[in-house]
Amino acid sequence: MLRLHDTATGAVSEVRFRAAGRASLYVCGPTVYDAPHLGHGRFSLVFDVLRRYLLFGGREVTYVSNITDIDDNVIERARLRGVEPAELTSRYEAVWWDAMAGLSVLRPDAAPHATAYVGAMVETIAELETRGVAYETSDGVYLEVAKVPGYGLLAHQPLESLRAGARVDAVDEKRSPLDFVLWKKAKPGEPTWSSPWGAGRPGWHTECVVMSLGLLGDGFDIHGGAIDLIFPHHENERAQAVALGRDFAHHWVHNGWVTVDGEKMSKSLGNFSGLDDLLAKGGGRAYRLLVLRSHYRSPIEVTPETVSDAEAGLARLDELARRFSLVALGAGSTPVRSSDHPEIDGEALDRFCASMDDDLDTPGAVAGIFELVRKAHTAADRGEAAGAELLARTVAVLCGALGLDLAGPAVETADPVVDALVQRRDAARERRDWALADALRDELVSLGWVVEDSPSGTRIRRAAASGGDDALGRG
């Protein structure tokens, strides 16, 4: 029984799925006007893990995550670059999917584009107007928040205090500062779509209501996103659904910040780091482990230290994979708890699921995996081959369930120089020429290899790639 924190109630509660054996998720995706940063990486990983865990439980999961390809930021950035908005967004969408691949995040089952749903949005806005909750002004169409029962549910704020902080435009025909725009009438030079209110484009908050309800249907299970989307974005999505009389998301899940030096990482503070640097150093797996090791609602501090810490943990998992020739199970798919891998440690599996069911306690789940790693080594050292295999295989399956790939067993070098050094070292060791053997080891190390002796001779593997420091691309 999966329990998750629900922003609507502020409490952890059982997720009551709409249909047995199935799960429907809508996760707010990126606006593709710039390269993704660590925060995008975190929410993508968090919900990828949730999705995989649902799959692991044997559910048929429908995961929808949108691509916002029209909004003020897109228009502004495109103008600055002197390119068409569509050109800008298609370029950054490609960057986005590359980054997701680098993080081993599974592709959404559907990734709807806002621009493909403008027609449906116009219909929705028209219906809101018909229902008397939306009104037209000289610059657009707005939703009248005061007419929506329960507005402020997600923000956990009374209408009054929300109003106190709301932005007030100089020229404002809005009936309340909290009323938000559904349709923006076009200004010169902007991309436009036609509508009953003239040429223009939809406001941000409408696309997610239309696409989530359109693709997942009423009363879908989980709506997710980062914590900063709670207000106003999700509040406003919900307001539209309520005003339409539609049954919206049943469970609201939000993940915490990425922080830098204890402060929220944000573009306005200029303290954000791109995902590209991290991924260029092969840090995708390390970032996943880093994200897994803290609770999804807690802030995570991403620093050279915490990244290299995660890399060290990863090295421990990889070492087990090498020793037992474990195959990575999380790459493009995810294992299923009962059917695919019955031959794993049942008690460990139960504990893993108990942690995950408890509001996605991935730190607990990961701790359990590391205990298994130790147990597997210990069993192997004692010569208990079968038991060790079982434990190691359990690690592989559980890592797979978390989307955590394990580095493949052996490293094949195609490098003749390196191979020659290895062969010479084996020969030297056979002659018990320790001085030469050590010298050759030093040489391999200086070439970036970790050298280990094994019954079958010199074994090498790549030294940890990044060392954290420059993996973040800041100094």
Next chain:
RNA sequence: GGCGGCGUGGCCGAGUGGUUUAGGCAGGGGCCUGCAAAGCCCCGUACGGCGGUUCGAUUCCGCCCGCCGCCUCCA
């Protein structure tokens, strides 16, 4: 001003009213090894401060201090 979160051993980061520990990293000692590496074993006796409740609190309550977030585009 309104609402909310956090403060755990060198670092990261869980958790719990009391007996045996989360887990990882780093560090110390040992085993293994030609020497290493990897692995295994052992070790540090932590819970912001002050009161209160209690037989007993890091865990419950109050106050204080410190940090952070939301209320505005933001993952």
